[in-house]
Amino acid sequence: MHVRTLRTYNFRNLKDVDAGFSPGVNVLYGDNAQGKTSVLEAIWMFTGLKSFRTKNIADAYAFSSGKNECRCDVEFETADGTDRAAMVSEDSRRTFYFNGAEYSPAEALGRFNAVIFTPNTYDVINGAPERRRNYLDSLLCQYESNYGAQLAVYSRALRQRNAGLKNCSTAEEFSRLRDAWDPHLVRCGNIIMEARERLVKELSEMVAEFYGELGADEVCSVEYEPKTSGEALDAALEKNAERDLLTKTTNAGPHRDDIDIRLNGRSLKTFGSQGQRKTCALALKLAEAGVGADRRGESPVIMLDDFVGELDAGRRKFVIGACSAGQLFITCCERIPELSGAAEYVVADGTVSRQE
Numbered sequence: 001m002h003v004r005t006l007r008t009y010n011f012r013n014l015k016d017v018d019a020g021f022s023p024g025v026n027v028l029y030g031d032n033a034q035g036k037t038s039v040l041e042a043i044w045m046f047t048g049l050k051s052f053r054t055k056n057i058a059d060a061y062a063f064s065s066g067k068n069e070c071r072c073d074v075e076f077e078t079a080d081g082t083d084r085a086a087m088v089s090e091d092s093r094r095t096f097y098f099n100g101a102e103y104s105p106a107e108a109l110g111r112f113n114a115v116i117f118t119p120n121t122y123d124v125i126n127g128a129p130e131r132r133r134n135y136l137d138s139l140l141c142q143y144e145s146n147y148g149a150q151l152a153v154y155s156r157a158l159r160q161r162n163a164g165l166k167n168c169s170t171a172e173e174f175s176r177l178r179d180a181w182d183p184h185l186v187r188c189g190n191i192i193m194e195a196r197e198r199l200v201k202e203l204s205e206m207v208a209e210f211y212g213e214l215g216a217d218e219v220c221s222v223e224y225e226p227k228t229s230g231e232a233l234d235a236a237l238e239k240n241a242e243r244d245l246l247t248k249t250t251n252a253g254p255h256r257d258d259i260d261i262r263l264n265g266r267s268l269k270t271f272g273s274q275g276q277r278k279t280c281a282l283a284l285k286l287a288e289a290g291v292g293a294d295r296r297g298e299s300p301v302i303m304l305d306d307f308v309g310e311l312d313a314g315r316r317k318f319v320i321g322a323c324s325a326g327q328l329f330i331t332c333c334e335r336i337p338e339l340s341g342a343a344e345y346v347v348a349d350g351t352v353s354r355q356e
């Protein structure tokens with residue numbers, strides 16, 4: 001899969017970009033604050049259906065224009081042909097179009113697959129469990145067609161159950177609440193947990209491989225840690241019923257899941273050095289691309305933002321080689337020798353110019 005063209009309108013500091021890209025390696029050079037990450041953000045919008053930098057699309061409307069709108073268009077190639085996608089935003093709403101027809105977010109997800117590595121990738125390792133759950137969910141929404149719908153039903157049932165719990169004072173009241181919502185939680189929760197477990201297993205195998213190939217000695221693994229601790233979800237809900245009534249919240253279920261990234265069996269977030277975290281974050285992203293390629297049958301687009309500052313020359317070379325099956329975007333401030341032969345672009349004051 002690769003991006004052929006990108007056009008933007010009123011997006012961040014970009015001066016209505018209209019650029020064509022190579023199906024191989026694309027390097028975006030430029031000083032700080034020129035618009036490099038904004039270019040990647042505009043492309044990634046079609047994967048996550050939102051920015052990887054903000055929850056509020058209005059943050060991306062160009063400051064100086066005073067207009068409450070923006071638009072990004074990409075033309076991309078898949079094994080099935082060429083697709084045109086557009087994201088049109090007005091007054092904080094987003095609408096997605098594929099080949100001219102409007103698509104709901106659920107229909108739009110999974111059509112364009114990209115992997116983004118940014119300094120924020122470390123949050124998956126260092127951040128709160130919610131960040132890791134979101135990470136798994138965003139991948140599963142891309143690669144499993146029914147997952148997003150199950151997640152939506154589960155989340156709604158959980159919200160209703162928790163809201164009802166606030167007003168429950170007796171076991172009888174809670175029992176009625178459980179009769180209404182627990183069947184939804186169990187049905188969708190089991191699907192969510194099974195999908196997460198499968199994905200983590202696939203990721204773990206690939207992370208171990210890439211981590212080793214990045215020259216590290218330790219064995220890296222990713223473990224799925226469901227909050228139900230091995231029990232069936234209905235049994236875990238039953239077991240936690242008294243506690244739920246006391247704490248006024250639902251204590252068991254996939255909304256409390258976590259994953260643990262380990263080196264030689266020890267938790268990276270507790271014991272890992274900076275270098276080990278960086279290498280793991282990179283291995284995780286390469287694994288994500290590998291899982292995407294296996295599931296979809298073609299490589300996702302890989303985008304490495306601020307990548308040079310993070311790695312020595314040997315590792316840079318390995319990463320570029322590992323990504324060579326698909327299209328790669330790299331942003332950096334200085335030219336780097338390993339990238340000679342790539343399509344080069346200079347990003348300056350919101351403009352993107354191809355260098356011959």
Ligand SMILES: Nc1ncnc2c1ncn2[C@@H]1O[C@H](COP(=O)(O)OP(=O)(O)OP(=O)(O)O)[C@@H](O)[C@H]1O
Nearest residue numbers: 012013032033034035036037038059060061062063
């Ligand atoms: N909504 C917006 N409208 C206009 N400019 C914006 C908007 N949001 C951010 N900017 C500015 O756009 C500029 C480019 O940001 P961007 O993150 O794309 O730069 P960059 O080239 O990736 O820089 P760095 O090398 O520092 O990461 C910055 O000056 C930023 O403050």
Ligand SMILES: [Mg+2]
Nearest residue numbers: 036037305306
């Ligand atoms: Mg940047």
